[in-house]
């Protein structure tokens with residue numbers, strides 16, 4: 001007899017396990033992950049910071065509503081700390097001063113603790129920054145995320161509530177018949193499911209196509225990260241980004257993460273860093289700081305996944321019955337995961353939107369909204385990681 005589940009979640013990254021942990025309160029759940037290990041793709045490749053000023057208004061609301069989960073996680077899910085203080089500093093040089101001022105005007109409305117800082121204070125927080133950074137926005141409330149611990153907490157939530165997780169399990173096709181999904185895996189196994197949740201990251205359109213649902217123009221953009229030995233102590237420095245989005249650096253257990261903030265269109269794949277991205281990262285590090293690292297310790301790349309309006313796809317497919325999206329989480333899928341999962345679960349079971357997301361309507365995140373945008377570029381907006 002075929003195994004049968006109320007919810008089949010495709011993808012074992014942060015989106016998949018977070019939404020599974022919520023849905024497991026309402027019915028039987030199976031998470032399918034194609035790789036041998038969970039969180040192998042974008043979830044395992046983030047800068048691991050949460051900034052309340054990041055992204056558009058909808059992202060900011062999801063980020064704020066997620067904060068409590070990271071600061072005081074439910075005891076039944078974890079006893080580990082999921083976050084630790086970091087702070088963030090966004091810097092401007094002379095040509096970008098107006099841009100920095102405009103950003104400050106917006107940030108100040110949403111993050112009351114954010115402060116305008118000048119050269120002396122920048123030097124106090126990050127003495128290795130070049131003198132050309134004449135002003136900055138300090139966001140002391142930004143914090144580091146322990147992505148592994150967060151993912152593990154959601155996984156525990158899924159299993160505690162009776163959910164199952166299967167790795168090495170790739171969905172090959174699915175057909176809707178008689179009010180249920182008849183799902184076939186690549187290894188030939190078959191499963192019945194009431195609802196499919198598409199949390200397949202860069203492959204979300206591929207999964208939609210395999211299920212006969214709507215393809216929505218998912219755009220994976222590759223970002224390069226280089227890890228260097230800074231040859232001095234940087235651990236107490238904030239996350240630092242430039243307001244022109246040319247560079248971010250972040251301390252990483254005694255090392256320094258450096259990214260040129262690239263956004264190179266890519267097919268869904270196991271992303272690898274390109275030499276050009278690595279060279280640009282090192283060049284920008286040297287022109288922004290006095291650091292001259294002798295060794296690159298590591299280099300990697302990840303796919304940040306967007307649709308043109310840089311707002312996630314959450315909710316019912318415009319055509320396919322029983323097919324729910326939780327995808328296009330951009331550069332903020334970790335920091336928004338707790339609230340995003342509650343939002344997605346509410347939309348999947350037909351509940352009201354959670355009360356702590358008062359300004360979000362189902363239409364704002366509805367996957368069908370992007371149908372007319374398929375050929376548009378992903379809009380460049382003020383984002384930093």
Ligand SMILES: Cc1cc2nc3c(=O)[nH]c(=O)nc-3n(C[C@H](O)[C@H](O)[C@H](O)COP(=O)(O)OP(=O)(O)OC[C@H]3O[C@@H](n4cnc5c(N)ncnc54)[C@H](O)[C@@H]3O)c2cc1C
Nearest residue numbers: 011013014015034042043047048049171201302333334335
């Ligand atoms: C360089 C970089 C820096 C970032 N920094 C931050 C940050 O500081 N803060 C933040 O909040 N976010 C950050 N992000 C973004 C964040 O990492 C993502 O938004 C998030 O990880 C997306 O999670 P996901 O579950 O949607 O995708 P993924 O983690 O990619 O998971 C999707 C999963 O679906 C599986 N899958 C695909 N097809 C199938 C199939 N047919 N059958 C079964 N399984 C399938 C894949 O194998 C994959 O494991 C960053 C991203 C990058 C690349």
